[in-house]
Amino acid sequence: MQNIHQRACRKIGKYLKIYSDIFNSRLLRETTVQRRKFTSSSPKMAPRNSPRNLRVLLDMDGVLADFEGQFLKNFREKYPQDPFVPLEDRSGFYVTKQYYALGQDIGTKAFGIYEEKGFFLSLQPIEGAIEAAREMADMEGVDVYICTSPIKKYTHCVVEKYQWLDKHLGKEWMERMILTRDKTVINGDLLIDDKPNITGGMSPPQWQHVLFTSWHNRDVTLQGGQVRLDGWLPHSGWRDILERKRQEINK
Amino acid sequence: MQNIHQRACRKIGKYLKIYSDIFNSRLLRETTVQRRKFTSSSPKMAPRNSPRNLRVLLDMDGVLADFEGQFLKNFREKYPQDPFVPLEDRSGFYVTKQYYALGQDIGTKAFGIYEEKGFFLSLQPIEGAIEAAREMADMEGVDVYICTSPIKKYTHCVVEKYQWLDKHLGKEWMERMILTRDKTVINGDLLIDDKPNITGGMSPPQWQHVLFTSWHNRDVTLQGGQVRLDGWLPHSGWRDILERKRQEINK
Numbered sequence: 338m339q340n341i342h343q344r345a346c347r348k349i350g351k352y353l354k355i356y357s358d359i360f361n362s363r364l365l366r367e368t369t370v371q372r373r374k375f376t377s378s379s380p381k382m383a384p385r386n387s388p389r390n391l392r393v394l395l396d397m398d399g400v401l402a403d404f405e406g407q408f409l410k411n412f413r414e415k416y417p418q419d420p421f422v423p424l425e426d427r428s429g430f431y432v433t434k435q436y437y438a439l440g441q442d443i444g445t446k447a448f449g450i451y452e453e454k455g456f457f458l459s460l461q462p463i464e465g466a467i468e469a470a471r472e473m474a475d476m477e478g479v480d481v482y483i484c485t486s487p488i489k490k491y492t493h494c495v496v497e498k499y500q501w502l503d504k505h506l507g508k509e510w511m512e513r514m515i516l517t518r519d520k521t522v523i524n525g526d527l528l529i530d531d532k533p534n535i536t537g538g539m540s541p542p543q544w545q546h547v548l549f550t551s552w553h554n555r556d557v558t559l560q561g562g563q564v565r566l567d568g569w570l571p572h573s574g575w576r577d578i579l580e581r582k583r584q585e586i587n588k
Numbered sequence: 589m590q591n592i593h594q595r596a597c598r599k600i601g602k603y604l605k606i607y608s609d610i611f612n613s614r615l616l617r618e619t620t621v622q623r624r625k626f627t628s629s630s631p632k633m634a635p636r637n638s639p640r641n642l643r644v645l646l647d648m649d650g651v652l653a654d655f656e657g658q659f660l661k662n663f664r665e666k667y668p669q670d671p672f673v674p675l676e677d678r679s680g681f682y683v684t685k686q687y688y689a690l691g692q693d694i695g696t697k698a699f700g701i702y703e704e705k706g707f708f709l710s711l712q713p714i715e716g717a718i719e720a721a722r723e724m725a726d727m728e729g730v731d732v733y734i735c736t737s738p739i740k741k742y743t744h745c746v747v748e749k750y751q752w753l754d755k756h757l758g759k760e761w762m763e764r765m766i767l768t769r770d771k772t773v774i775n776g777d778l779l780i781d782d783k784p785n786i787t788g789g790m791s792p793p794q795w796q797h798v799l800f801t802s803w804h805n806r807d808v809t810l811q812g813g814q815v816r817l818d819g820w821l822p823h824s825g826w827r828d829i830l831e832r833k834r835q836e837i838n839k
Contacts (some may be wrong), residue, residue: 512769518763
């Protein structure tokens with residue numbers, strides 16, 4: 338029990354130290370701000386409280402790139418005689434799981450569709466995604482990263498994800514690219530992703546999960562601190578979600 | 589000035605709240621530990637303080653894979669008449685920069701060496717690296733990730749990095765792989781990397797930088813919280829660095 342008291346006292350002591358640090362740094366910051374007034378050209382964000390940049394992690398498949406639509410198109414073209422799952426009947430994150438339920442061979446065929454050379458590069462951008470990503474990246478005080486998980490048969494997938502970015506957003510977007518099977522260890526404020534349950538080595542993750550609506554997750558109930566984003570069109574409210582979070586991290 | 593006082597008082601108030609939380613959670617934890625004594629089979633780590641896992645990020649080139657050695661070998665084989673930089677004369681992180689100093693054409697040739705198909709897959713493991721990585725991954729309370737930056741001409745590099753992992757550590761290591769040009773946003777406790785200055789979107793990063801000794805960084809002075817690791821052989825002390833950090837994050 339004595340330990341607990343000691344620990345609390347140390348904590349309080351530490352924060353009395355921080356109290357003096359705040360005092361000193363505030364003085365320092367005020368000096369800096371005075372200087373900035375004369376050197377910087379009308380920044381969009383007030384430098385007064387030195388807000389830090391909001392880090393937004395954007396998933397690719399199902400958020401920027403239309404994985405589901407291309408998958409169905411290719412499947413129906415390649416196997417016109419086989420049963421398929423219309424987009425409006427999709428449920429569950431893994432499309433192949435639903436196809437396996439139609440038969441072992443159908444599941445295997447489904448896997449083959451997105452393991453094929455060219456599949457990931459051929460994905461069409463989701464409506465408004467490219468414009469939104471560009472606008473976001475241009476926002477002052479916002480850092481955008483692409484945070485995407487390659488499939489296990491990575492042979493074509495990993496390079497095509499880079500090529501897709503090149504093609505639709507430009508070569509310089511490679512600097513923002515993060516390929517990882519575990520997104521929990523990426524240090525963002527928001528992760529915009531269509532996968533409902535994202536788990537990994539870090540629990541809880543640093544980021545808040547923005548569940549991006551896709552055919553397969555329309556009926557999923559939000560959990561924890563999740564919020565939902567229904568698309569990239571102007572009325573979807575993505576800017577509000579970013580703005581709220583930016584205020585939250587800087588308050 | 590009054591604001592500063594208010595802020596400090598709020599901080600102290602907050603930590604008085606934490607004080608009571610510590611008290612409550614300690615009681616809760618003690619109950620849990622009691623239960624564990626009868627249910628868990630002799631864990632290597634005492635569960636008493638519920639320590640969290642240490643996250644170690646391992647760079648590939650220059651840490652697991654011998655980039656410098658293979659580069660020089662290929663360069664000399666391909667351009668036997670051209671000047672080159674012996675390993676013991678290497679300085680500066682970017683090998684091509686030093687080759688450009690020998691002539692524009694030499695620099696261009698140097699670039700070509702590691703942009704060639706097969707280069708990244710052909711790299712030899714650094715002595716002891718594979719054994720150390722395996723041992724680390726098997727350690728209780730340690731999570732290992734591979735954290736590596738692809739070169740800008742990513743065509744062969746990205747897929748070969750995955751293939752290299754497959755070949756030397758096994759398919760399941762793909763789950764640990766993080767490809768990123770910005771390592772500062774990866775949430776680790778230690779980053780073992782041979783690049784002396786690692787900057788990016790997050791400053792300071794979450795991790796402590798363990799500078800892995802390479803020909804090009806032997807004479808670099810450590811800065812900030814950096815520590816140095818001279819190799820993967822038993823006497824190099826990598827286990828001590830991990831153990832110290834694990835204690836630090838759980839104290």
